[in-house]
Amino acid sequence: MASQDWFDKDFYAVLGVDKAVSDADLKKTYRKLARKYHPDSNPGDAAAEAKFKEISEAYSVLSDAEQRKEYDELRAMGSGARFTAGGTGGGFDDVFSRFSQQRGGTAGDFDDIFSMFGGAAGGGGGFGSGRFGQSTGGFRGFGGPQKGSDVRARTAIDFTTAAQGETISLQGEDGKPFKVKIPAGVSDGQKIRLRGRGRPSPDGGENGDIVVEVAVRPHPVFTRDGLNIRLTVPVTFTEAVFGATIEVPTLGGDSVKLRVAPGTPSGRVLRVKGRGITSQKGTGDLLAEVQVAVPSHLDDAARAALEAYREAEPRENPRAEMMAKARQ
Secondary structure (H helix, E strand, O other), rough: OOOOOHHHOOOHHHHHOOOOOOOOHHHHHHHHHHHHHHHOOOOOOOHHHHHHHHHHHHHHHHHHHHHHHHHHHHHOOOOOOOOOOOOOOOOOOOOOOOHHHHHOOOOHHHHHHHHHHOOOOOOOOOHHHHHHHHHOOOOOOOOOOOOOOOEEEEEEEEEHHHHEEEEEEEOOOOOEEEEEEOOOOOOOEEEEEEEEOOOOOOOOOOOOOOOEEEEOOOOOOOOEEEEEEEEEEOOHHHHHHHHEEEEEEEEOOOOEEEEEEOOOOOOOOOEOOOOOOOOOOOOOOEEEEEEEOOOOOHHHHHHOOOOOHHHHHHOOOHHHHHHHHHHH
């Protein structure tokens, strides 16, 4: 912030406090105002956002004992002082003389005022480069201390690990190893956030997080449908026609028996309750979709039997209903 603003702005009035306000009351007042005018509490309200920046600017100066002392001394010189590069009235000579009077006119006063301006007269970055322009540290920046940056990592896990959960070791982008618990039911692309385990804040705020993005490798048999697990179960033509009791695998490695009713068509889904994914959200089911397998090799006896069946089967067109609906 340019030093001229310190003359033009009454930070005590901005915060609505007395010049003798204690540090504790100052902080209490600032936090109350910050909550009231924070942009998150006033989305789209430009006036509230401007007020929030104004009170944050005031607090950034008054909350620092050294800056507050300098601010009070500069304000005591009077609002007529102006920091200009030349001209008459209100120039550097005016400020130097008033500052000398404030501190007793010793030779060290010039060093003091140059150090206050942070190199302003020496070309070291202008008025905003020294303590006048400080905007971070403690509650000095808009919104308070700055959170530390996050550390990001990626991992690829198999389908079973994603479904059942496991604690694994990883290495972050900063090269440091860490352990992360993969919760049961994690999905492909999901991010796991380990709060407070990232990089430290530069100004006393909270640490950043570790963010782990999970990729789940596909399974050769199972697919996921929410908390349910799906698989396709082939059955023979005679099993579908006459019915059968068949055995199907589960994700845990064991198998369960399913009853295929007589006349079961391809695409029918048989459900096994409670054999899906178990997570904090609940437990899913195993969904077995029946697919009638067409034999690719027939011996003479089987071919003869099927030819006999073809001659005897009902003269029905299984596509007739579909064709009728398509013409509607």
